Amino acid sequence: MRGILFAGLLSCAVPPPLPAHAASPLPDGFVYLADKAPEIRQDIRYAGRQNFMHRPLAGYRAAECILTEAAADALVKAGKLARAQGFGLIVFDCYRPARAVRDMAGWSAAGAETDAAYFPQTRRDRLIAEGYVGRKSAHARGSTVDIALAPLGGAPAGPHAAAPCSRHDRQTVDFGTAFDCFHPFSRTASKKIAPSAQTARRQLLALMEKAGFRNYPAEWWHFTLRNEPFPRTSFDFPVTAR
Template identity: 85%
Template sequence: MRTILLAGLLSCVLPAPLPAHAASPLPDGFVYLRDTAPEIRQDIRYAGPQNFMHRPLAGYRAAECILTEAAAHSLRKAAKLAKAQGFDLIVFDCYRPARAVRDMADWSAAGAETDAAYFPRTRRDRLIAEGYVGRKSAHARGSTVDLALAPAGSNDGGRHAPSPCSRHDRQTSDFGTAFDCFHPFSRTASRDVSPAAQTARRKLLALMERAGFRNYPAEWWHFTLKNEPFPRTSFDFPIRER
């Protein structure tokens, strides 16, 4: 009788267990972009085959943009600036696990071919030496994003001028090259792309700088939060379903 009474008292005092979905799969300081800025379009390339490796990268278990909370809020500001000019932001990559960075480097060193769609003039085993692929990446710190502008509310970016890579990101504005085109024309300040593409790059650069990001000059699509919260830490947690 005493045992039954004690069990009843404990059941009244002890808190009920949290549901399984209540536990966040993210480290402190990280968020899913959909929870902070659902208006930003996502096309996470390394979670599928539409990338220079033609397969999902290690650690990409879901097509989700994860960022530090600070980067996500600043990106939301950039999205508002873009919307005021008639554009949406579309992100291609955000946080990248360190294991994916190693996957890229190992893959790049294991072949000698070129790829007309991604690296038309640089052999695969030269991608690291020529700076297109790194053995370390700012993406692993969680405050770096690859992105472009797209006409608001449209899945068609319109007519694109010929590009050195044999593909186009048709949903985006014309930036002169597609995302992850490993070619000198992808340098942000390149004058070898059309005037319209140069204008699109300047527009993206200006609004991202206003939102607190700095550009990597070799890639028009690559931006890192200036005051990133983890400037010396590379993370390796996998990207899981939100």
């Protein structure tokens, strides 16, 4: 009797093995970039306070870059192209949950101030109308990335242009504006920035296009995979730690 009871307790104490797909919290077709390209630096701004809303956005539970596997594989190629030119890559945002997109839109409509660091000449309640914030975002489809070139080894990049936003991304090369500077100077083809910054933008554009991405012309940092696997689907799962 004791032996039967003991065996029963043992069988209850050892759960059956989980199916293989249960090991990852991500939907099928998505990966953590760090598992594909650990050499690409990550500075996921919307998971913290260093962004235009000055707080973490809804759905960002970790500072992790999540992408579709196709986009991550393309970034691996982009990283190799960058290293051949003496650069590394740094990402500021990758997959963005739909709830974060709604959070941005709601926040943008709820104030009328400007912000010298992010939107120095456009009122907060005009950010959507002027195209700086969207009610929908390609980021929610999982194949869009905000990215910049960085010196190999993480060495300081040197002086950055001060205008038009009163902040700098000193870990990147000089692109003429910082990431998420909502200003006409952030347009990829802007001629209002220093020649060296124009060159940096052309270099980033060329290598990302060669890796299979297309640029959003209003933002030098914003790229979407041309043949994205989910072109009509906005996802809303949270960004979680690996």
